[in-house]
Amino acid sequence: MDLIVRQARRRGDTAPCDIGVEGGTIVAVEPGIAGRAAREIDASGRLVTPPLVNPHVHLDKARLGEVMRPNASQTLQEAIAITWDFKRAYTETGVVERAGAVLEMAVREGTLAVRAFADVDTVGGLRPVRGLLAARARYGRLVRMDVVAFPQEGILRDPGTEALLREAMALGADVVGGLPWYELTDEDARRHVDIVFDIARERNADVHMLVDDTDDANSRSLEYLAVKTLREGYAGRVSASHCGALAAYNASYAAKVIGLVREAGITIVSNPHISLVLAGRRDVEPVRRGITRVRELLRAGVNVASGQDDVDDPYYPFGRASQLEVALFMAHTAHLTYPDELDTVFDMVTTNAARALRLPRYGLERGDAGDLLVWDASSIKEALTRQRPPAHVVRGGAVVARTTVTSELVAGIGDP
Ligand SMILES: [Zn+2]
Missing domain, CATH: 2.30.40.10 (Urease, subunit C, domain 1)
Structure with missing residues (x-):
């Protein structure tokens, strides 16, 4: 042996x-x-x-925190704008270096599979995806990596992105990403979901969208994503990250959406560090915790995983690429602190995340x-x-x- x-x-x-x-x-x-x-x-x-599994991390923007200007308004909008300045100047080797530093950190912390989101848009073009594909090849001996082609600027909001997404998948990206709630109207958000599924079907690829990452209870793309998943026969192949708005819905509508999510076999990925610092910023009191309805989703039998999301970038200044730390944050923010619940938070960074990534022989x-x-x-x-x-x-x-x-x-x- x-x-x-x-x-x-x-x-x-x-x-x-x-x-x-x-x-x-x-x-x-x-x-x-x-x-x-x-x-x-x-x-x-x-x-x-x-091993630990991180189902959601932005390795292309990781560690921009060292060189960026401060996010003065502390808003998601300004974080996106700061990132534009860098995206225009991205080089493939620069992305590989920054991603590699985080991957090495992650391996030392026990994470051996990551799902990395690469921005695909008309600002940075395909450089982030090329960089992450190169990082995937370079670090393949150490860690398994899914690359998600992720339309960070929207698809209808950023004309040209749909074609770039197809190119990114042809280059070797594994998963089709999405950001429906960021489109300008509900109708566009649904169209965004439709386009992502078109591309996923063409490639027989899984789908992972960032959904309703807002405190706004009117952001309702999770419901449509669940219905679309069922209609396309994609049950078990779709993940939805964030879903902060789900926490803001009234109880009846939330229960309906959670039922659909469960039926569609969607994995919900909640990223407690980042939601804690970005969500609830406009609240007076009570100030929200920013994460989705983790306890209710778990109680309903939904597969819920947690990710690191960001490592020292315009969205979040810390991050050790430690999924054990993510689990500890989840225990605090979701009030999962009784003995069997500690097992649950550990499941969320191991078996549940592995299920989302459909890792074989795990x-x-x-x-x-x-x-x-x-x-x-x-x-x-x-x-x-x-x-x-x-x-x-x-x-x-x-x-x-x-x-x-x-x-x-x-x-x-x-x-x-
Ligand atoms: Zn993210």
């Missing part, structure tokens, strides 16, 4: 087990695997999980991919609390990242 992780504690198991990996696949999960492997890791009863059973994390913690609660990167990040049976944290009190309590 290539690798044996000894004394691993999987979630839900009462006793530790050994996990053996060969040829990139988990081939044994047993109390004690006989013989030696080329490499062995002693987990000593610590938690071992499948898990820790025989036959699953040889991808796993050995945490410096014995439980989900401890991992969430300590917020340390995994001690070992394993991809395809090989250790691709390792973290050791040392910290000590050097003064005794009796010292001055």
Whole structure:
């Protein structure tokens, strides 16, 4: 065997087990695997999980925060305008460098699959998508990456984008993106959704839209997206991020939309860090938390995942590309803090996100991919609390990242 992780504690198991990996696949999960492997890791009863998955991140704009002018109004509109200045000057190599820095950070934090949005519009053209495709190739050994062709300036609002989206898919983008709520009228928003589905069908590609990213209860594109998904036979192949307006709908309409979302098998991706700083800005009191109806969606049986969304760019100044941190934020913002709910927030950055990305062989059973994390913690609660990167990040049976944290009190309590 290539690798044996000894004394691993999987979630839900009462006793530790050994996990053996060969040829990139988990081939044994047993109390004690006989013989030696080329490499062995002693987990000593610590938690071992499948890798973290980030279903939503903008790697093309990541780290513009270091060079941009300040977002004085703190609005989404100004963030978009600041980004225009950069998009006009983007180079493919610049995008690869900035994306690569975040991907390396993410791998060290245990994320081995990301869905990255590349702006496709008449401002930056196809440079962001070319850059992310190049980053996907360069970092393929470390991390699986979906590239989403994403119309950040709208499709009808930015004539020429529809053709660019088709070109981006032909270049090798994996998923068709969308931003229907950003169009100027409800009718245009529906037309936007129709165009995205036309392109998705042509390519047999999945769809991931940023939906109703506003506090405005009149923004109703999620309802149409769900109906369209059902009518196109696309159930299970569509994700919708943000959906802040869903939180502002009256309870009856929200219940109707949530029912449709569930029926359509849409994954809702909520990005707590960014929604917390961007949403609710016009509220006096009560100030909203900005995230969608996460608890209600979960209760209704909808697949809900969480993403990092932005890493140091005009939208958000922080971001460690740590899905463990995203899970901690989700626990706080969605009030998911009881013991079984901690498992739920961890599911949202692992199994639920993997389901949205339709990752094959994801898990820790025989036959699953040889991808796993050995945490410096014995439980989900401890991992969430300590917020340390995994001690070992394993991809395809090989250790691709390792973290050791040392910290000590050097003064005794009796010292001055
Ligand atoms: Zn986003």
